[in-house]
Amino acid sequence: MALMAGLRVPARALLRSGCWLRGAALAGAEAAAGLGAGVRRFGSQRVLVEPDPAAGVAVVKLKSPPVNSLSLELLTELVISLEKLDNDKTFRGIVLTSDLCGVFSAGLDLTELCGRSPAHYAEYWRALQELWLRLYLSGLVSVAAVNGASPAGGCLLCLSCDYRVLADSPSCVIGPNETRLGIVAPFWFKDCMVNTVGHRAAEQALQLGTLFPPAEALRVGLVDQVVPEDQVQSTALAAMARWLAIPDHARQLTKSMMRKPTADRLAKHREADVQSFVSFVSRDSIQKALQTYLEKLKQKG
Ligand SMILES: CC/C=C\CCC/C=C/C(=O)SCCNC(=O)CCNC(=O)[C@H](O)C(C)(C)COP(=O)(O)OP(=O)(O)OC[C@H]1O[C@@H](n2cnc3c(N)ncnc32)[C@H](O)[C@@H]1OP(=O)(O)O
Numbered sequence: 001m002a003l004m005a006g007l008r009v010p011a012r013a014l015l016r017s018g019c020w021l022r023g024a025a026l027a028g029a030e031a032a033a034g035l036g037a038g039v040r041r042f043g044s045q046r047v048l049v050e051p052d053p054a055a056g057v058a059v060v061k062l063k064s065p066p067v068n069s070l071s072l073e074l075l076t077e078l079v080i081s082l083e084k085l086d087n088d089k090t091f092r093g094i095v096l097t098s099d100l101c102g103v104f105s106a107g108l109d110l111t112e113l114c115g116r117s118p119a120h121y122a123e124y125w126r127a128l129q130e131l132w133l134r135l136y137l138s139g140l141v142s143v144a145a146v147n148g149a150s151p152a153g154g155c156l157l158c159l160s161c162d163y164r165v166l167a168d169s170p171s172c173v174i175g176p177n178e179t180r181l182g183i184v185a186p187f188w189f190k191d192c193m194v195n196t197v198g199h200r201a202a203e204q205a206l207q208l209g210t211l212f213p214p215a216e217a218l219r220v221g222l223v224d225q226v227v228p229e230d231q232v233q234s235t236a237l238a239a240m241a242r243w244l245a246i247p248d249h250a251r252q253l254t255k256s257m258m259r260k261p262t263a264d265r266l267a268k269h270r271e272a273d274v275q276s277f278v279s280f281v282s283r284d285s286i287q288k289a290l291q292t293y294l295e296k297l298k299q300k301g
Pocket of ligand 1: 151
């Protein structure tokens with residue numbers, strides 16, 4: 001304990017990243033899923049990809065301790081992994097999950113949004129747009145296995161998938177809490193919310209910055225299933241099997257028909273959206289609000 005207190009961040013990071021206590025159970029689950037025997041993991045420093053070529057499915061795990069906040073590096077690595085999987089005919093589906101315990105993704109990395117240059121904000125926002133467009137329009141079936149808290153940008157990742165399974169734990173809150181930070185979700189995040197939960201529920205959640213506990217997230221339709229924590233990945237894989245039973249071409253054309261009009265609203269005006277973000281985030285009042293929020297988070301930790 002004293003050692004862990006002395007090495008606060010690394011110890012927490014290790015606990016989360018390794019999920020030490022669950023290591024043996026996970027190894028067993030991997031073996032049961034057919035991983036390990038001749039099947040190679042790939043990916044990058046922050047994104048672990050566990051392929052199951054026989055099933056045509058890859059489990060994509062975010063592993064950027066301590067909280068999988070969406071840094072420029074994580075966004076870039078995730079786009080690269082998704083592009084690779086999208087272009088590999090072996091794969092028909094991905095399960096997106098977290099390799100950390102208790103957190104799916106803390107959303108945008110606030111250190112990317114504070115005290116940086118306009119050029120940096122623009123580069124960061126382009127990377128976020130790129131990730132959203134790639135995930136939202138992916139021809140692969142995407143199932144989010146949400147095994148931890150998923151505020152704001154974390155929620156956006158989940159909403160961009162085709163199906164969401166959330167762990168039934170009080171810490172596994174999900175929702176668009178931006179206004180609570182004094183910031184505003186982009187219109188394409190708003191559109192995703194509306195498309196998922198309907199206009200009235202989206203309006204309330206976005207204005208109030210609601211973080212839904214699991215039962216409420218299920219009730220409002222933000223997630224499709226809530227299951228015990230240790231069943232999130234297996235439930236996501238079972239859901240995946242149902243989606244993969246549909247012929248790809250018909251499902252993909254239908255997905256595109258449903259999603260392209262939403263994606264096009266951004267795709268056709270990407271640069272204007274970048275400039276609007278840069279001017280918003282550069283305001284003194286927004287910088288102050290973000291700094292204050294980040295300091296509160298650090299004090300809490
Ligand atoms: C101007 C922008 C305009 C529009 C953009 C709108 C679109 C999207 C916006 C966003 O996504 S904003 C980010 C919103 N995210 C949050 O509000 C989540 C904040 N974090 C938390 O609530 C918690 O950290 C947690 C995810 C529930 C995990 O809690 P836990 O107790 O497990 O960890 P702890 O709080 O101690 O954090 C550990 C460590 O990580 C740092 N941290 C947390 N979140 C972020 C983050 N989003 N960005 C950067 N850093 C983050 C936290 O400060 C701690 O750091 P420390 O170890 O140095 O103390």
